[in-house]
Amino acid sequence: MSKAKKFVVSHAPFWHNGDSIKIRSYHTMIAAIPALLFGISIYGVPAARVIALSIASAMMWELGMNYMLGQKSTMDNLSSAVIGMLFGMLLPATAPWWIVVVGTFLAVIVGREIFGGIGGNPFNPVLTAVAIIMLSWPDMYDYYGALVNYNPGFPMIYPLETIKFQGFEAVSDISIIDMLLGKQAGGIGATCGIGLILGGAYLIYTKVIRWEISISFIVGLMITAHLFYVSDPTKYACPGFHLLAGYSLIGAFFLATDDASSPVNFIPMLLYGAGAGFLTVLIRNIGAYVDGVVFAILLMNLANPLIDRLRTKPLGKVIENA
Amino acid sequence: MKSSLFGSATPGFRYAISPHKIEDIPMPEQAMLFVEQPKTRDRKYVIKIGDTIKTGQTVSVFDGDMSGTLACMTGCVTDIQTYRGDYGQTYTSLSIKTAEDDMDDAIAALNQSTDLDNLLPFSGNIPGAPDLTVFKRYESAIHTVVINVLDDDLLVSVNQWSAQYQTSDMKQGIGFFKNIPGVKRILLIAPERMLSVINTIGVEVSVIDETYPNVLPELIMRDHLGTILPEGQKPEEQGITFFKAEAVAAIGQMIATKTMPVNKIVTVVKRDGSCQNVNVRLGTPLKAVFDHLNITTRSGDRVIIGGPMRGSAVYSEDIPVLPTTDCVIIQSESDIPGVATTPCINCGECIRVCPAEVPVNVMVRYLENGLYEDARDLCDLLCCIECGLCSYVCPSKMPIFQYIKLGKHELSLIETAEEQDE
Numbered sequence: 001m002s003k004a005k006k007f008v009v010s011h012a013p014f015w016h017n018g019d020s021i022k023i024r025s026y027h028t029m030i031a032a033i034p035a036l037l038f039g040i041s042i043y044g045v046p047a048a049r050v051i052a053l054s055i056a057s058a059m060m061w062e063l064g065m066n067y068m069l070g071q072k073s074t075m076d077n078l079s080s081a082v083i084g085m086l087f088g089m090l091l092p093a094t095a096p097w098w099i100v101v102v103g104t105f106l107a108v109i110v111g112r113e114i115f116g117g118i119g120g121n122p123f124n125p126v127l128t129a130v131a132i133i134m135l136s137w138p139d140m141y142d143y144y145g146a147l148v149n150y151n152p153g154f155p156m157i158y159p160l161e162t163i164k165f166q167g168f169e170a171v172s173d174i175s176i177i178d179m180l181l182g183k184q185a186g187g188i189g190a191t192c193g194i195g196l197i198l199g200g201a202y203l204i205y206t207k208v209i210r211w212e213i214s215i216s217f218i219v220g221l222m223i224t225a226h227l228f229y230v231s232d233p234t235k236y237a238c239p240g241f242h243l244l245a246g247y248s249l250i251g252a253f254f255l256a257t258d259d260a261s262s263p264v265n266f267i268p269m270l271l272y273g274a275g276a277g278f279l280t281v282l283i284r285n286i287g288a289y290v291d292g293v294v295f296a297i298l299l300m301n302l303a304n305p306l307i308d309r310l311r312t313k314p315l316g317k318v319i320e321n322a
Numbered sequence: 323m324k325s326s327l328f329g330s331a332t333p334g335f336r337y338a339i340s341p342h343k344i345e346d347i348p349m350p351e352q353a354m355l356f357v358e359q360p361k362t363r364d365r366k367y368v369i370k371i372g373d374t375i376k377t378g379q380t381v382s383v384f385d386g387d388m389s390g391t392l393a394c395m396t397g398c399v400t401d402i403q404t405y406r407g408d409y410g411q412t413y414t415s416l417s418i419k420t421a422e423d424d425m426d427d428a429i430a431a432l433n434q435s436t437d438l439d440n441l442l443p444f445s446g447n448i449p450g451a452p453d454l455t456v457f458k459r460y461e462s463a464i465h466t467v468v469i470n471v472l473d474d475d476l477l478v479s480v481n482q483w484s485a486q487y488q489t490s491d492m493k494q495g496i497g498f499f500k501n502i503p504g505v506k507r508i509l510l511i512a513p514e515r516m517l518s519v520i521n522t523i524g525v526e527v528s529v530i531d532e533t534y535p536n537v538l539p540e541l542i543m544r545d546h547l548g549t550i551l552p553e554g555q556k557p558e559e560q561g562i563t564f565f566k567a568e569a570v571a572a573i574g575q576m577i578a579t580k581t582m583p584v585n586k587i588v589t590v591v592k593r594d595g596s597c598q599n600v601n602v603r604l605g606t607p608l609k610a611v612f613d614h615l616n617i618t619t620r621s622g623d624r625v626i627i628g629g630p631m632r633g634s635a636v637y638s639e640d641i642p643v644l645p646t647t648d649c650v651i652i653q654s655e656s657d658i659p660g661v662a663t664t665p666c667i668n669c670g671e672c673i674r675v676c677p678a679e680v681p682v683n684v685m686v687r688y689l690e691n692g693l694y695e696d697a698r699d700l701c702d703l704l705c706c707i708e709c710g711l712c713s714y715v716c717p718s719k720m721p722i723f724q725y726i727k728l729g730k731h732e733l734s735l736i737e738t739a740e741e742q743d744e
Contacts (some may be wrong), residue, residue: 009637
């Protein structure tokens with residue numbers, strides 16, 4: 001009788017902590033809700049339209065790729081939904097539908113699938129797409145042009161651009177508190193500082209992101225910004241301003257922390273985060289682009305395989321002294 | 323059997339606390355004897371159905387194979403089968419119709435002397451499977467004997483039970499180790515809560531933090547002996563050897579009673595996760611243990627020999643309780659987490675949880691593609707201490723531990739092949 005019984009045989013360990021990619025994706029989406037809701041409440045239905053289309057098209061691209069390669073659908077781990085959501089959060093609310101569809105193609109297919117799908121991408125897929133669009137259609141990320149028709153009850157200023165061309169004094173009437181509360185122009189989900197900080201704290205608490213990267217990004221950014229500020233307070237913005245303007249916070253908590261393209265060892269994580277923060281301010285203050293987050297993180301992605309080799313000696317490696 | 327530690331990156335696993343109750347399981351009518359098959363191709367059985375064996379008798383199973391195995395029961399061979407274990411190891415299983423114990427002459431020899439040479443034949447065949455041959459193989463190079471009071475996996479509480487309730491046997495066993503030439507230091511590794519019992523044994527004790535996987539030899543060496551075991555080496559090469567408390571108690575029992583200990587403590591973990599310790603005759607098939615405890619198994623269940631982190635699943639409940647079998651787990655179909663083919667997403671959970679600080683995320687990419695030598699040379703595959711935590715936390719549900727064990731196995735095959743070429 002016992003011969004007929006078929007037991008399941010597999011390798012140890014026989015327990016699992018229950019974590020999965022899908023749960024991590026859910027956590028990321030939950031973390032983005034405060035910032036997203038704020039963006040939608042300011043910009044209304046057009047913003048919701050961009051986000052919805054972005055998530056849907058990103059998932060469709062992944063499904064299409066699975067179909068083309070004859071693979072089982074990997075869509076249900078929701079990683080491409082997260083990519084779509086983050087891509088949408090960086091766009092202005094008035095982005096035309098085709099840029100959303102092209103952008104998610106660039107993110108999901110060019111940024112990730114051609115490198116072997118989830119876990120294989122050397123660069124953050126969202127930022128790959130943003131960088132390509134920034135270079136190909138520079139007007140798409142011109143928030144003054146995009147949001148000219150909005151009057152939400154606060155000055156629709158895209159602070160980084162104003163500083164770049166008019167100096168820090170031109171924005172001296174914008175208080176840090178207003179920026180923290182999101183009273184500035186920018187991407188749908190990238191302006192509400194307090195919402196992003198809440199989301200980031202949630203992600204750190206649930207251990208979906210590695211706190212070392214976020215914190216060192218912020219520290220690197222603030223220190224560099226402070227050095228510039230001290231050298232010329234009329235021209236360069238103060239550190240708090242840099243932290244709350246542009247993509248800094250969404251970069252620190254949602255973009256720099258992309259699993260596949262960031263390091264996992266302790267010191268490399270600090271180097272990676274601090275390097276990205278440093279490059280962000282450098283590009284903003286003396287580079288050609290208004291916001292440096294996109295290229296700063298992409299450059300650090302490039303350095304990731306190299307810096308992630310810095311790791312502690314494992315147990316059992318004994319240096320042999322002759 | 324899911325963990326309540328959902329979402330936590332560093333599982334604070336505590337080793338099990340031994341229950342006081344123990345249930346005796348009588349000797350079954352049908353017992354089993356497992357013999358490792360030699361790796362040579364042409365092996366011929368010298369044992370046949372109908373042969374009788376005696377308790378303590380060295381049973382030679384194969385022609386020309388001197389090692390044989392020590393019978394732990396008396397009876398008549400009724401069937402000879404092959405069982406396939408992990409990594410290509412095959413066993414011959416002898417079904418034995420048990421009879422009243424009839425002691426072999428080998429046991430009588432214990433009455434004359436109980437020094438190392440007399441105990442050597444029992445090495446590996448008594449509860450806890452102590453490998454006494456290390457004292458011969460490394461001659462007098464073994465200077466430290468470490469005795470583990472905790473078990474090396476979660477939920478298991480066999481060694482603790484031995485230390486708690488077989489204290490006098492433990493004392494005898496430790497006295498035996500003290501007389502072995504070359505042994506200078508005997509160290510008991512015990513948790514703080516057991517110190518009141520352990521201190522009565524009268525030997526050096528080191529207190530261990532009861533968090534998994536602190537009991538693994540490499541970590542004990544680092545934390546309690548202040549030496550690092552170089553990768554790929556055995557502790558014995560550093561002059562250190564490890565014994566389980568149960569094995570020490572079994573040796574002590576042999577010396578005290580001049581007989582062969584044939585009963586073993588086994589922790590049985592039922593479907594609902596409750597643990598029970600039972601006292602079983604070596605060679606009892608798992609089926610008999612289950613029947614006695616009113617456990618019914620179904621197709622789709624998982625039967626695990628060993629603990630939840632490091633054990634191995636078996637395909638048959640006919641296999642017997644061996645000297646190394648500390649724990650048997652029944653897992654219902656719905657509680658089996660399963661593995662997936664999703665690639666590594668580089669989340670870093672394994673890096674954070676790895677006690678040996680092996681770069682698991684990079685290593686698993688080499689292992690997936692069969693690049694075992696690269697995994698060893700670039701990613702310190704041999705530094706892995708086999709705790710299984712990386713697979714436990716992996717959100718991609720990759721069978722990382724399996725890849726690691728397979729990698730090590732393949733490397734050892736390559737090494738053996740190279741040695742044969744020379």
